Amino acid sequence: MSRTQVLDPRVGAAMSALSAAAKRGLGDPVLAELVMVRASQLNHCAFCLDMHLRLAREQGVGEQRLGLLAAWEEAGDLYSERERAALALTEAVTVLTAGFVPDEVYEKAARHFGEAELAHLTGLIVAVNGWNRIMVSRRTAPGECRP
Template sequence: MTTTNEITEAPARLDYARTVPKVFRVMIALDAAAREGVDPSLVELVQMRTSQLNGCAYCLDMHTKDARKAGETDERIYLLPVWQEAPAGVYSARERAALALAEEIARIGGGVSDAVYARAAAHFEEAELAQLISVCFTINAWNRINVATRKSPGTV
């Protein structure tokens, strides 16, 4: 019998990289291209926040570890789910604009509002904004692949 405190792990469904290697290689290349010219710390924040919203434990685990290796602080990682309520000095205005954009892209149902887009455009040059949007749609794609295939955290 399962109690409310027990965690049951659902079995993985398929090995995506092995099953569709050509698609997987293209995704790796897309991910690398999307990151070009974007601050690596910002990329990790956006990827962690998007993975939180999409319920992708695999990506959240991986990008949290990557962020720590890159020097990200525990405070910023812990406060990421509530970044809007975090004290002013925790995230820069630029990071907050990127996180707001990432959230609206992840929750695409209502589209990206003019206010959020304008806020991001005020902090990023056009080419960098396009790269940031690319990071957002790429992590959303990874989240969907890993949730659909039940990729298990910690298997990087």
Template sequence: MSVRTRPSTRMWIPQDNPAVYKALVALQRASSAGVDAEIGELISMRVSQLNGCAYCLHMHAGDALAARIDPHKLLMLPAWREAGTMFDTRERAVLALAEQLTELGEGGVTDGVFDDVRAHFDAVETGQLVAAIAMINTWNRIAIAGGYPAGLDERRASPAFG
């Protein structure tokens, strides 16, 4: 699909608001810089599951498989707490943070969850993880608001990601 071809969606942000889209892509690149690729995909997949974003789940499942992340690990992601040693301590800390940042309630992020992340990541890495979690939440909201269908991939339809 070319950028000029508008997909069947309620909103297509690359075309409807290209300045915002370009800024979001730049923020996406900055927020994912230095984040371990597997941890980044686990974040994207888990947050997208929590938000019910089929568009992002489809996109990141393909990315995770292309990155050779164990498919069994991806299938166990919704039950990561019960998955034993399938997820290491770093991944478990990040997944707990991703869940609390995605489902913000009155308590926000607990000290225990934040301290667990800081036990595995320095201040810069922690900031990158928080930004990566914030970005996938942003993309989920854009895709859900726009009615983006699973299987469409704006990265292949827009030169901003090139």
């Protein structure tokens, strides 16, 4: 099987279902795209980064916010407290530098998201990390799977 061969439809359907359920439960498409862009940046997934930048623009996210997303901590009030909490959790779950998500990062997110929202946010972060790893391992090029 070549790296560029199509993903098994059952795996793709399961991943798509997880992504869709998490996004739907989060209920904020802009926040969802910011999270997916940031995880894709951290994972160096050009395919997912290309796709989620396009989707973020479709959701009305401006170029300044997209361009500064990699430096969100230094971007002042360009991102809301809620967005910053979600981005911090995204980085902690994606990188797992200490082998776990630091309590203060999780607690900050829990202050901005209800229990169900936090579960969906975490599910979304897990889903995008899974997609990133699939696409990076397959070396899927940006735009390769567009209709």
